[in-house]
Amino acid sequence: MPSRSRAHDRRPATRRAVVLCALALLAAFTPVLADTPQIAVELHPTSVPVGGEARLTVTLEGFSRAVQEPQVPTNEGYDIYEAGSSTSMQWINGDFSSSVTHTYILAARREGRHAVGPVEITDQGTLYRSDPLELTVRAPASSPPSGAAAAAPAGGAGGPHAGQADDGGTAGEALFARVVVDREEAYLDQQVTLRFQLYQRDDLTLLDIGGFEPPTTEGFWREDLGSQRDYRATVGGEPYRVREIAWALFPTRAGRLEIGPARIVCRVPEGRPRSRGRLSDFFDRSMFDSRRVPLSTAPVAVEVLPLPQAGQPAGFTGSVGEYALDVRFDSEQLRQGEPFGLVATVRGRGHIQTIGAPRWPDWEGVRVFDSGEAVSVHREGDRFGGEKSFTQVLIPNRAGQIELGPVRFAYFDPLRGRYRELVSDSLVAEVAAGAAVAAGGGGIRPVGEDIRYIHTGFADHLEGPQSPAPRTARWVHLLPVVGVGAAGWIRLRRRRLERDPRLRRRQAAARLARDRLAAIARAAPTPSVAGEAAAVLEAYLGDWLGQSVRGWTRRHLADRLLDAGLPEQPVAEVSAFLAGVDEVRFAGGTASAEELCRRLDKLLQELEAAWRVTPWAEELP
């Protein structure tokens, strides 16, 4: 049973694998099936004088990697030279495509109409053939060819550097300049490659080049195509060194546009070269042996065609070239209420700076903010291009799946002469709930359909611009701190008195004495008052000295008080007071009770003041 169960499970899995493999193979071959191999052949210019050059461009698209090199048949009317090849790879809407461009230079040798091609390609055993083109080779002109200026250098017409045109025209000139364009007819904003070429025959020595004035290009947007390039070419059977500067021109208006002349000044040796060798040549020629040769090119015209109205797709913004479109989100995790970027990148060949924005989908479920664009330019050989990114910042209004539809970019393909529209896949995004919502009740949600009404009764609760009252009130809150400090001080004092009974007695001595004295004063005057007053004083002094003084002689008492640190004056006052009391008690003195109490009160005050200067005072809490 278990084995049957496994077999039963395996069958659908195998079927699924087969289906998946078939789908994968189908997907893998789909681009190949969809893109049949194509050969595009261009010839510019199609008419040249004898000795002139034409450029043959063979572009192969959709061929396998094993494709052989194109076979271009030879013709007795021109020579063919290979001028290199370039490969271009593109991703368009996820599909990969590549093209290979082979360039050939056709050097016209014989007047007449000569067939170019057909170009043949063999790929995986299949022969592909292009349509044949035709090159018209005109009779050589008496002057340098269109756009060319020639000069007979030193030696004059009879010299060895004289422009002896074996094939006529430019072919025999030792030094000449010209401007050429790769197409005499172009669409609006289609690249026209303009080249300034300075031809120097091999047997001519060029001492200096300067004063270069590039051609005027009114009506074109001009972009540099890099620095000067040097190469060799054959013109009329003669080998030349060519210095070339190129620009990419983009017509900005339709009609016949003229490229103005370019100027350059060269310096060539004066006189006949001698055959004593290079070293002797170097010493023989001085700067005074040279001659200034100004060269100027003839103007060149380009016929600029307007973009066709027919077939123009919706959303076309005037972009011309060959482009691919890539669309992506700049974040993998999208959250409700949080911004993220949608970036559409258009890359390819053409005037990339001026291409317009793609057509965005209908925004639903998101808020959109245009966040600008960025351009990156690059050059691929003589072709101008790059990439331009358009960014939109989107903020999802809700969580869940959001489907935005595709992004579209329409452009005009000048090589094929038709409009194309690139369409991205539909943009589908899964949006997570906002952080607060996801937390579960932590967020704030609207609970009504409108805002609540304004508040009206708050005039009395306004905080004024100047409110000193609360600031002064803040000091009130220091009272608890002060209270705690005071309580602490009281507590410390209490604890000290509790620990030291003698100190406590001293502390209370004056108060007790005054209480007793007040009681005596309130009592009726009797002869015993004097004795009571003496007892009050003795009790007070006993508290201070820490022992009873009752029974002490006045002399002994005075000595002890002096020993305790009391000054002589209060001690004498004590002795005098006790003597006065004895006089009243035992000798019939006449002092009244009131007077005794007053004297004793004064004496106590003096003693209190006097005690404060004794060493004991420091012990007082």
Add this chain to the structure above:
Amino acid sequence: MRAARAKIIGPVGGGLWLLLALGLALPAAGAQAEPPAEIRARLATAHAAYAEGDYEAAWEQYRAVAAAGYRAASLDYNLGCTAHRLGREGWAVAYFEQARRRAPRDPDIRHNLAYVRAAIGAQARGEETAWALALLAGLLDRIAPADLVRLLLALVWISGGLLALHWLLPRRGRTVTRRFLLPVALAWGLVLGLGALKAYHVGSAPSGVVVGGEAQVRAGPLEGETVQFVLPPGTLVHVGRSTGAWREVWLSGEMRGWVPQERLAYLAEPRWWPAG
């Protein structure tokens, strides 16, 4: 013994209640001077204009009161309502947020702020995902700094009085006051802890709001700098350095840049000292 204790608890408890009342009442002891008649008249005019639907006039009058230096959560709230009626959603969020910081538990303010933010699709506040953090954030969100200072002052009075009584009372009285010492110490810890968290909460809160339409956030303080992203009105941002008429803003560590300062409304830091 019980009678003696009751004899002591009575005065001690009464004293503590008195101190608590003093602590809570005294912060507001310096009563505010009443606003002048002109301010009252402006407020009345603004209320009437709002009621009649003349929101522009109400906006002008409320702004005049605010410009005179008068502050109140309700004034900010009314300005937020008026800004919303005028379609100035950035300003509405700014004033409602300002009002919420002054009176965090006011239900009207919280409702209107949530409503306006939801209406413009702004991100909901609160990044915390752990429930404990969310709970703490919610608690801190509903406590105004002035509330914490009120609690602190009440504790100063209670604990000061309690300590004074504890030291001044005789021994048998201290057994009563000793009972209150631990709860008061715990209250101190709670209030100080909450105060520290609230200080961090206030310090890390956004200090500006985008107003007056979308704000292009550029890589540098120049008009020609690259636009890095665009902020919709009502977005709460942190505001940093300034250069000329530009201010640096950021949402998070990565999303930062410069915007013209006229595109920002600044949120005042909440007052810590209780108002009268």
